[in-house]
Amino acid sequence: MPKKKKVQSPEMNRIYNEDNWTLTERMEPEPVDILFTDPPYVTEPLVDDMPMWEWAYLRLAAIAGHVLKPSGFVITYAPQAHLPDIMDILKTGSTCGICTNDSPRLNYFWIIQSINSGPVIKAHKWNALCLHKPILIYQKGEFKSPSRCFADVLRGKRQKRFHPWQQSIQDVIGILDRFMMPGQVLYDPFAGTGTTLLAGKLLGMQWIGAEIDENTYKKAMNQLSQSTFEGLDHFEKVPE
Numbered sequence: 001m002p003k004k005k006k007v008q009s010p011e012m013n014r015i016y017n018e019d020n021w022t023l024t025e026r027m028e029p030e031p032v033d034i035l036f037t038d039p040p041y042v043t044e045p046l047v048d049d050m051p052m053w054e055w056a057y058l059r060l061a062a063i064a065g066h067v068l069k070p071s072g073f074v075i076t077y078a079p080q081a082h083l084p085d086i087m088d089i090l091k092t093g094s095t096c097g098i099c100t101n102d103s104p105r106l107n108y109f110w111i112i113q114s115i116n117s118g119p120v121i122k123a124h125k126w127n128a129l130c131l132h133k134p135i136l137i138y139q140k141g142e143f144k145s146p147s148r149c150f151a152d153v154l155r156g157k158r159q160k161r162f163h164p165w166q167q168s169i170q171d172v173i174g175i176l177d178r179f180m181m182p183g184q185v186l187y188d189p190f191a192g193t194g195t196t197l198l199a200g201k202l203l204g205m206q207w208i209g210a211e212i213d214e215n216t217y218k219k220a221m222n223q224l225s226q227s228t229f230e231g232l233d234h235f236e237k238v239p240e
């Protein structure tokens with residue numbers, strides 16, 4: 001009988017230049033406390049005959065089904081144009097794919113608005129000026145409040161040093177700081193330049209990420225070499 005190839009479990013505190021599904025499949029069930037991510041918003045190219053954004057949020061839900069601990073949080077940027085569809089996907093999609101256990105579903109928890117500090121973008125089809133970015137928070141299964149009180153409007157600084165899609169690290173730190181405990185595990189399956197992972201690292205979390213594009217992955221490696229808060233004027237004061 002041919003020997004079964006042993007699958008190498010991924011290490012913590014690393015970003016992998018690979019597809020997030022293959023990385024997720026190599027992870028044990030439910031090691032992750034917080035999934036914090038920013039999936040691609042674009043429509044094209046189609047993936048599995050669906051718009052890329054739809055595929056990406058379905059994948060996020062399936063990843064949560066496999067790796068997120070009970071009462072763990074999914075925190076994700078989400079475009080205004082597709083919010084109802086994304087909320088449906090997150091609610092129902094967490095039981096698909098590689099999730100074989102009786103994993104509880106994701107439940108809506110809250111929505112945070114991040115005020116845009118860069119140039120105003122116009123959504124031409126809707127004739128809307130986008131002055132904020134929604135950040136959705138879902139929780140797996142049983143309700144549990146986060147470790148600290150969080151604010152649901154943020155004014156992060158613009159930050160596009162590494163990539164045009166890069167998100168503000170001030171926003172990410174401002175949110176993560178309220179939901180995490182040091183030593184907990186953060187996973188970003190659409191890591192881009194590593195903004196969320198750097199925030200988790202600086203806050204004392206264990207972290208792991210996937211980025212499929214090699215150039216972006218290299219930028220993430222560069223950004224993740226930072227090991228202090230220096231240069232990051234990050235916190236907005238939130239009452240306890």
Ligand SMILES: C[S@@+](CC[C@H](N)C(=O)[O-])C[C@H]1O[C@@H](n2cnc3c(N)ncnc32)[C@H](O)[C@@H]1O
Nearest residue numbers: 019020038165166167190192193195211212213
């Ligand atoms: C919106 S960007 C994330 C930007 C990030 N927030 C930052 O601050 O740089 C989404 C990222 O997901 C990556 N991506 C898309 N499909 C992926 C997949 N199947 N596995 C891993 N990464 C993927 C893209 O290459 C892109 O860099």
